């Protein structure tokens with residue numbers, strides 16, 4: 001049992017206090033999206049209630065207030081990632097767009113036939129398909145780094161794949177399907193040793209612990225606000241300054257230009273070169289409020305509480321007949337994927353939902369690793385610091401009841 005004051009924390013999250021199908025909601029789908037504290041909800045509604053205006057170049061009080069809040073949010077993200085400067089934080093629509101931006105902009109400017117891109121076999125589709133597009137567009141090739149039956153990257157295989165033709169290594173900090181925490185420090189060191197750049201998909205890592213991009217020395221780090229107790233539709237791309245400056249713009253329009261003429265157009269400086277059009281101002285302010293909320297939290301205690309929930313859940317899983325865990329790496333975040341023998345994951349998910357327990361079922365946008373495991377998908381329970389041991393008990397009571405319908 002952890003000393004983390006979950007009940008006080010839960011009071012900050014209004015959505016948790018509702019009934020679903022006649023039972024108190026047990027929300028265990030945090031890897032899909034996290035819930036939002038009142039402080040984030042208020043920051044977004046207050047912005048629209050009081051400060052809403054378009055940003056930059058504005059010549060009035062609301063525009064100034066909106067711009068100050070918008071850029072303060074960028075500064076908060078820079079501090080959250082320990083980035084050297086806020087101009088290295090690019091706003092996107094989410095992890096998916098952040099990776100598409102790098103694959104399209106850096107990819108097209110730097111990849112040529114014979115070059116190789118490596119991604120792990122357990123990646124989310126957002127960290128596979130954009131690289132397939134870049135490979136198709138440039139003649140480069142995309143190759144999967146093998147993953148073992150526990151859901152660990154095979155580091156010996158990875159090391160043997162590396163040579164001077166490898167130009168990009170793109171891997172998840174944490175697997176969304178299985179919770180595996182990948183050894184990205186080692187991966188970055190090995191990749192840099194052959195001259196490759198490294199993009200780290202941090203979508204499933206940032207909600208669990210502090211990330212230091214300078215210490216990691218990764219070339220790009222990406223995540224979504226909605227994975228970090230912030231709003232959907234907003235993402236972050238961190239990049240090394242020289243790399244971002246060397247990359248061509250991703251989308252054209254206002255904000256990303258210096259001058260436009262039919263004789264030619266010049267582009268804006270970082271970060272605006274990559275931020276065409278009116279940005280998600282409220283979303284950025286909401287993410288800033290989420291980071292403020294996390295900074296006021298004892299994040300080490302929160303992570304210890306999540307790990308205690310995972311250990312408790314996996315202990316109960318191993319004592320549950322007919323249940324098979326999927327993803328048994330030694331180092332995991334609080335994600336527990338499993339199967340009930342003889343039952344399709346989707347059926348299990350429906351039966352859990354009928355009992356007020358929210359989990360995610362299916363391939364979790366990670367079809368290659370599901371194919372490798374020869375399973376149609378999993379039932380995935382994912383815990384955050386606002387979940388409780390009693391909710392783990394509710395999950396397993398619901399599983400036991402579901403089993404009576406399934407076998």
Ligand SMILES: Cc1ncc(COP(=O)(O)O)c(CN[C@@H]2CONC2=O)c1O
Pocket residue numbers: 031032033093094095096097124126127172174175176177201203204224226360364365
């Ligand atoms: C590791 C990882 N990468 C990229 C993404 C894509 O993020 P956006 O959708 O915000 O662009 C996700 C989303 N996770 C999915 C979403 O639902 N369930 C999941 O596990 C993810 O977990």
